[in-house]
Amino acid sequence: MNIHALQQIVHQTRDVRRKQTIPRLSPADRDQLIHKYHPDYRASAYRPLRFGPNEGEKTVVELATLLEGDSPLGDHVDLTPHHQADVLVIGGGGAGCAAALHAHEAGAKVILATKLRLGDSNSVMAQGGMQVSVAPEDSPVTHFLDTLRGGHMENDHHLLKVMVEEGPSIAKWLIDLGVLFDRQADGNLHVKKGGGSSKPRLLTCSDYTGLEIMRVLKDEVINRRIQLLEFCAAVELLGDGDGACTGAVFKDLDNQQYVVVAAKAVIVATGGIGRLHIQGFPTSNHYGATGDGLCLCYRIGAKLSHIDTFQYHPSGAVYPEQLVGALVTEGIRSEGGHLVNARGERFVNELDTRDVVSSSIIRECEEGRGIRTMSGRVGVWLDTPLLDAEHGPGTVEKHFPAMVRQFERFGIDISKEPVLIYPTLHYQNGGVKIDTNSETGVKNLFVAGEASGGLHGRNRLMGNSLLDLMVFGKRAGLTAAARAGSMKQGKLTLKHLERFRAEAKKHGNFSGVISPMILPAYTRKT
Amino acid sequence: MTQNDDNVIDQPEVLKPRMVTIEISGKQYTVPEGITVIKAMWYAGQEVVRGVGCLGGFCGACATYYRTKDDPKVKTCLACQTAVQDGMSFTMMPPFPARKAIYDIRTLQDPKQDLFNLYPEAPLCRNCNACTEACPQKIDVREGVWKAVFGDFQSVSDMFMDCVMCGMCTPVCIADIAPNFVALYVSRAQGAHFAEKPRGLEARIKEIEEGRFDDEWNRILSMNEQELTELCAKVK
Numbered sequence: 001m002n003i004h005a006l007q008q009i010v011h012q013t014r015d016v017r018r019k020q021t022i023p024r025l026s027p028a029d030r031d032q033l034i035h036k037y038h039p040d041y042r043a044s045a046y047r048p049l050r051f052g053p054n055e056g057e058k059t060v061v062e063l064a065t066l067l068e069g070d071s072p073l074g075d076h077v078d079l080t081p082h083h084q085a086d087v088l089v090i091g092g093g094g095a096g097c098a099a100a101l102h103a104h105e106a107g108a109k110v111i112l113a114t115k116l117r118l119g120d121s122n123s124v125m126a127q128g129g130m131q132v133s134v135a136p137e138d139s140p141v142t143h144f145l146d147t148l149r150g151g152h153m154e155n156d157h158h159l160l161k162v163m164v165e166e167g168p169s170i171a172k173w174l175i176d177l178g179v180l181f182d183r184q185a186d187g188n189l190h191v192k193k194g195g196g197s198s199k200p201r202l203l204t205c206s207d208y209t210g211l212e213i214m215r216v217l218k219d220e221v222i223n224r225r226i227q228l229l230e231f232c233a234a235v236e237l238l239g240d241g242d243g244a245c246t247g248a249v250f251k252d253l254d255n256q257q258y259v260v261v262a263a264k265a266v267i268v269a270t271g272g273i274g275r276l277h278i279q280g281f282p283t284s285n286h287y288g289a290t291g292d293g294l295c296l297c298y299r300i301g302a303k304l305s306h307i308d309t310f311q312y313h314p315s316g317a318v319y320p321e322q323l324v325g326a327l328v329t330e331g332i333r334s335e336g337g338h339l340v341n342a343r344g345e346r347f348v349n350e351l352d353t354r355d356v357v358s359s360s361i362i363r364e365c366e367e368g369r370g371i372r373t374m375s376g377r378v379g380v381w382l383d384t385p386l387l388d389a390e391h392g393p394g395t396v397e398k399h400f401p402a403m404v405r406q407f408e409r410f411g412i413d414i415s416k417e418p419v420l421i422y423p424t425l426h427y428q429n430g431g432v433k434i435d436t437n438s439e440t441g442v443k444n445l446f447v448a449g450e451a452s453g454g455l456h457g458r459n460r461l462m463g464n465s466l467l468d469l470m471v472f473g474k475r476a477g478l479t480a481a482a483r484a485g486s487m488k489q490g491k492l493t494l495k496h497l498e499r500f501r502a503e504a505k506k507h508g509n510f511s512g513v514i515s516p517m518i519l520p521a522y523t524r525k526t
Numbered sequence: 527m528t529q530n531d532d533n534v535i536d537q538p539e540v541l542k543p544r545m546v547t548i549e550i551s552g553k554q555y556t557v558p559e560g561i562t563v564i565k566a567m568w569y570a571g572q573e574v575v576r577g578v579g580c581l582g583g584f585c586g587a588c589a590t591y592y593r594t595k596d597d598p599k600v601k602t603c604l605a606c607q608t609a610v611q612d613g614m615s616f617t618m619m620p621p622f623p624a625r626k627a628i629y630d631i632r633t634l635q636d637p638k639q640d641l642f643n644l645y646p647e648a649p650l651c652r653n654c655n656a657c658t659e660a661c662p663q664k665i666d667v668r669e670g671v672w673k674a675v676f677g678d679f680q681s682v683s684d685m686f687m688d689c690v691m692c693g694m695c696t697p698v699c700i701a702d703i704a705p706n707f708v709a710l711y712v713s714r715a716q717g718a719h720f721a722e723k724p725r726g727l728e729a730r731i732k733e734i735e736e737g738r739f740d741d742e743w744n745r746i747l748s749m750n751e752q753e754l755t756e757l758c759a760k761v762k
Binding site: 002117122218373 | 574578710
């Protein structure tokens with residue numbers, strides 16, 4: 001059928017739906033729904049790791065294959081360093097930039113290496129906002145409880161307390177650097193309510209929050225003349241053979257040569273895994289989200305946490321084909337947008353946590369109440385025109401300019417037509433286990449941002465990622481800089497790799513792939 | 527799964543994919559109609575390292591020049607956000623060596639005057655409007671440069687919130703202005719020096735420093751798993 005004909009039911013049922021309230025699910029109902037429909041509970045997608053720090057624990061096969069992959073480095077690599085630093089930051093997204101800036105501010109010589117350009121990351125795409133408890137009726141404690149509830153009570157309490165308490169001072173840091181958060185008429189920060197949150201707490205820069213923060217942080221990194229190694233992909237960490245991390249080996253993607261960097265402390269800020277397309281899902285993630293940091297840290301002996309749980313963002317675009325997987329910001333639902341099935345019915349409280357909303361969309365589609373496309377995809381409607389009906393004409397255009405622009409390019413006016421959405425692979429809830437200073441189980445090896453694990457439990461709340469990046473980027477940067485100030489550069493060896501290779505051999509050898517992946521293989525070979 | 531053929535969106539392009547001929551950096555390829563410019567490059571067998579970033583239209587890595595069939599006008603686009611059509615010819619923009627001024631935004635004494643020291647070329651705009659025409663985000667770049675020069679930093683920061691820093695406004699400028707860098711400086715100065723300080727935020731930072739929430743923290747962190755679960759369920 002013509003798409004406009006199919007959309008009629010959304011327009012026809014709008015007024016009736018506006019009168020409905022749908023309660024959030026009770027904890028018991030929530031668990032039941034998730035266990036039945038959430039991709040995290042599809043047992044066939046998982047297998048236990050055969051060796052390494054998390055031996056015996058289950059993760060998705062796509063990640064297990066990479067974690068059990070072999071290093072591209074041979075036995076006789078020349079480890080004479082090309083560059084030396086106090087603090088080496090791997091990754092140029094939000095966490096990497098925050099770490100580099102704070103380490104530099106503390107007086108360290110910093111090198112920031114990234115496999116794409118500075119700033120090419122998931123952070124730059126964050127649209128929903130950053131959670132900081134600034135409203136008078138809100139508090140860091142309430143932020144803590146909301147996050148814990150959203151994470152199914154599995155969040156690391158120490159990490160979480162640090163994040164919510166340092167939120168306000170991080171917001172001040174960003175404002176002082178020139179980040180333009182939306183304001184109320186009285187000059188105070190405007191806050192929006194996010195899914196799973198009991199109070200309005202999202203600081204926003206219209207729907208360009210991540211872009212605005214990253215524009216400023218990138219500019220600041222360049223202004224401080226921090227040494228950059230762009231298009232350099234980390235392929236192996238270096239250790240002193242005695243349990244401490246001492247640098248990394250990179251592959252320069254322009255000339256394919258190895259680059260060795262010696263550092264007193266290393267901060268891995270390499271982000272997530274969306275481009276592994278776990279369970280065949282499309283993804284909202286950037287080109288380089290291939291979980292490189294997890295492989296590097298795993299091989300040198302750092303333990304991972306919560307690697308069996310991923311976030312499938314409820315609203316990934318399903319139509320048009322060119323936008324498949326791209327995110328339709330949760331901000332639309334924050335402002336009252338309904339999810340509507342093929343019968344014109346709402347089926348979930350749109351502001352429940354992301355795992356609940358995604359599970360309910362999957363349920364609707366599996367039970368035949370979805371809308372299908374001829375390319376074999378299925379989804380439900382997100383009623384975007386409702387926002388204009390509710391808050392006045394022009395609301396969608398004013399509050400979601402990025403979204404409007406994205407669909408407009410394909411001839412779709414989202415202020416007049418609902419959009420078709422289905423869950424898209426969005427975030428890795430777990431990652432490398434860290435302490436409150438962002439340090440891993442391996443000495444002088446720090447991990448910050450999406451590559452780290454434990455903070456978000458089994459489900460991250462909207463707006464907590466940008467805050468996570470800034471808070472733990474800062475902590476990693478400051479601790480690494482302080483550490484580097486009081487020590488000598490350690491030896492550069494690949495002893496951990498010998499150990500890892502021996503262990504692999506004992507357990508029936510590597511998975512057959514070379515990891516990290518670096519970039520997804522999208523180029524057609526035939 | 528229940529199948530209901532009424533609920534299927536027509537996509538003739540999917541049913542009968544039409545192949546189109548395009549030119550990538552002057553070389554002809556045949557690719558399916560309607561895929562994005564980036565996907566067309568992958569389809570043509572090209573490895574793309576430089577020129578791909580977020581794939582969501584935000585990072586500005588995939589700035590591309592293109593021309594459609596029989597049209598002399600060369601336009602600009604983001605390759606991840608644009609569909610190919612028959613007869614299209616495109617090439618990615620190489621990194622352009624534009625100059626970015628170096629400054630410490632926090633210690634500027636007179637940001638509106640400093641603009642002329644940092645970017646002395648900014649007031650030399652000759653009004654050709656090429657920057658505005660080059661912007662894939664449809665920002666009125668030329669107007670923004672003038673507003674910056676006249677000290678209307680508020681308007682510039684509003685206008686350039688959509689800027690993805692692709693830099694396509696820069697190579698076309700006959701006065702050698704890098705409008706995106708000018709706007710970035712102006713927006714940061716606006717945020718750091720001219721926007722009102724949010725008092726509620728300062729108050730909250732002070733409350734945390736003074737231990738206003740310590741009793742509540744102690745109460746919560748001494749709870750057992752079940753008590754905490756019950757408390758979380760009650761938060762409204």
